[in-house]
Amino acid sequence: MNCQEWEERIALYAAGDAGAADAGETERHIAACAGCQVFWSELKQSLEWLREAHQEEIAPAHYAAVRARVMAQLESGRAPWWKQVWVYGVGIAAVAVVLMAVRPHAEPPRVAMVMPATVERARDAGQGAGSRPGGLPPREVGRRKRLPHRQAEIILVKLETDNPDVVIYWIAEKKGD
Amino acid sequence: MGRMNVLALLEMAAPVESPDDGVRAIAAAKAGDLAVFERLMRQHERLVLMTAARLLGKLEDAQDASQEVFLRLYRNLGKIGAMQNLPGWLYRVTLNVCHDMTRKRPASVAVDEMPELAATGADPQQSAARAERRRALLMSLRFLSEKERAAMVLRDLEGLSTEEVARALGSSEATVRSQISKARIKVRAFMERYFRSNI
Numbered sequence: 466m467n468c469q470e471w472e473e474r475i476a477l478y479a480a481g482d483a484g485a486a487d488a489g490e491t492e493r494h495i496a497a498c499a500g501c502q503v504f505w506s507e508l509k510q511s512l513e514w515l516r517e518a519h520q521e522e523i524a525p526a527h528y529a530a531v532r533a534r535v536m537a538q539l540e541s542g543r544a545p546w547w548k549q550v551w552v553y554g555v556g557i558a559a560v561a562v563v564l565m566a567v568r569p570h571a572e573p574p575r576v577a578m579v580m581p582a583t584v585e586r587a588r589d590a591g592q593g594a595g596s597r598p599g600g601l602p603p604r605e606v607g608r609r610k611r612l613p614h615r616q617a618e619i620i621l622v623k624l625e626t627d628n629p630d631v632v633i634y635w636i637a638e639k640k641g642d
Numbered sequence: 643m644g645r646m647n648v649l650a651l652l653e654m655a656a657p658v659e660s661p662d663d664g665v666r667a668i669a670a671a672k673a674g675d676l677a678v679f680e681r682l683m684r685q686h687e688r689l690v691l692m693t694a695a696r697l698l699g700k701l702e703d704a705q706d707a708s709q710e711v712f713l714r715l716y717r718n719l720g721k722i723g724a725m726q727n728l729p730g731w732l733y734r735v736t737l738n739v740c741h742d743m744t745r746k747r748p749a750s751v752a753v754d755e756m757p758e759l760a761a762t763g764a765d766p767q768q769s770a771a772r773a774e775r776r777r778a779l780l781m782s783l784r785f786l787s788e789k790e791r792a793a794m795v796l797r798d799l800e801g802l803s804t805e806e807v808a809r810a811l812g813s814s815e816a817t818v819r820s821q822i823s824k825a826r827i828k829v830r831a832f833m834e835r836y837f838r839s840n841i
Contacts, residue, residue: 473820473827474823476822476826476827477819477822477823480798482797482804482822504830507830507834511829511830511833514833518779523688523692523695523701528687528688531687531708531712532683532684535683536676538713539676539713
């Protein structure tokens with residue numbers, strides 16, 4: 466084995482990483498070889514310098530800067546509860562609508578668009594197959610009467626569910642065409 | 643060392659905790675207690691920032707890496723069972739983050755931007771010699787392969803056992819021993835050439 470081949474073993478031996486048998490052999494070689502003695506002492510010196518450099522500290526301000534950046538990022542990811550409430554509200558409403566829509570054996574809700582003018586006319590004439598006394602005529606879809614340009618138009622949507630006690634009315638105002 | 647630095651270091655020092663305290667701390671941080679998480683960071687920030695600085699050679703990059711490591715820690719608190727596993731986990735993630743950063747922005751050989759050290763108050767001549775050695779040393783680390791540098795930083799600077807280094811690097815002990823010895827030989831050769839040409 467020439468000295469170059471000893472280098473790797475000396476490099477391990479210098480920091481106590483050689484096995485017991487290897488360490489003994491390496492020690493004997495170093496004792497007998499002047500070149501490897503120099504190599505060994507230089508290598509040990511380099512390692513000492515390395516450790517010395519490691520003992521030096523990074524200034525505390527640099528740690529604080531990292532901490533501040535991490536905390537800022539974590540805090541920005543958290544919205545206060547009152548900012549999150551509406552998200553939950555919308556979520557619950559969406560779930561309720563989906564559940565209503567996919568309920569097995571449930572009659573699909575019936576939707577009727579009722580024009581106020583038609584409602585009034587039907588009430589005045591006292592006719593209309595589905596009209597109920599004192600109530601709005603159910604499921605009556607009136608033909609839309611052309612209103613004068615830019616006049617506010619009231620749209621009334623009636624949503625009948627399979628529960629006779631639950632009827633949903635949606636009133637909207639449409640302006641102009 | 644100045645009084646201010648001593649105080650700052652004392653503040654940074656990790657309080658002695660029992661394993662139970664550690665488990666409780668991780669559980670509390672996981673539940674969203676940011677004050678507890680900040681304490682966890684204080685306990686391990688030196689490990690992460692120093693390792694990243696040694697691997698990347700630039701303080702600014704090391705700070706970016708540390709930030710990413712701690713954000714990953716926060717996201718993965720549920721996967722870390724106990725405090726005893728935390729240092730190993732942090733070393734592994736620091737190595738991964740530094741590896742990713744090195745791939746994205748190759749490390750420069752410039753050593754003027756190396757970590758700024760706390761004032762040690764030593765003799766100016768001694769300080770200058772030490773600074774020069776340190777500069778050469780850090781430069782020598784730049785010439786190692788990524789794996790060799792990681793193995794050397796963890797074994798010779800962080801003082802991990804060969805087995806712990808192997809676990810952090812995801813390789814065998816034999817491979818780590820070979821990487822460490824090659825790295826030491828290269829560093830010695832660099833230092834020898836550097837000081838011979840600078841005398």
